[in-house]
Amino acid sequence: MKKIFCNIFGHHYSVSKKVTLHIxxxxxxxxxxxxxxxxxxxxxxxxxxxxxxxxxLEDLYQKRHRTTHTQQVA
Structure with missing residues (x-):
């Protein structure tokens, strides 16, 4: 039944995970x-x-972000 709804009206996407700022x-x-x-x-x-x-990408982004943030605080 739910797939019929999507076939008629289209999908209603919500963000499930933020990988980076753009992905x-x-x-x-x-x-x-x-x-x-x-x-x-x-x-x-x-x-x-x-x-x-x-x-x-998420791992690399988090490592880079943590390193940059740590350097700015020090």
Whole structure:
């Protein structure tokens, strides 16, 4: 029934995870379809490969952000 709603009205995505400032993962609140932003800023289906890429980007972003923040405080 929920997929029928999405077929008629389209997906209603909400942010499920912020990877970086520009890359986010989204999930449809009705059917659970997961997508992410790609290099061009378009939405792409969240495949296991893209999940791994996003996880790596998130780790690098967090390490860089922590290092920059720590240096600014000192």
């Amino acid at each position: 986010k993962e989204y999930k449809c609140v009705h059917c659970g379809k997961e997508v992410t932003t790609d290099v061009s800023g378009n939405l792409s289906v969240l495949t296991p490969e893209l999940q791994e890429i996003n996880a790596t």
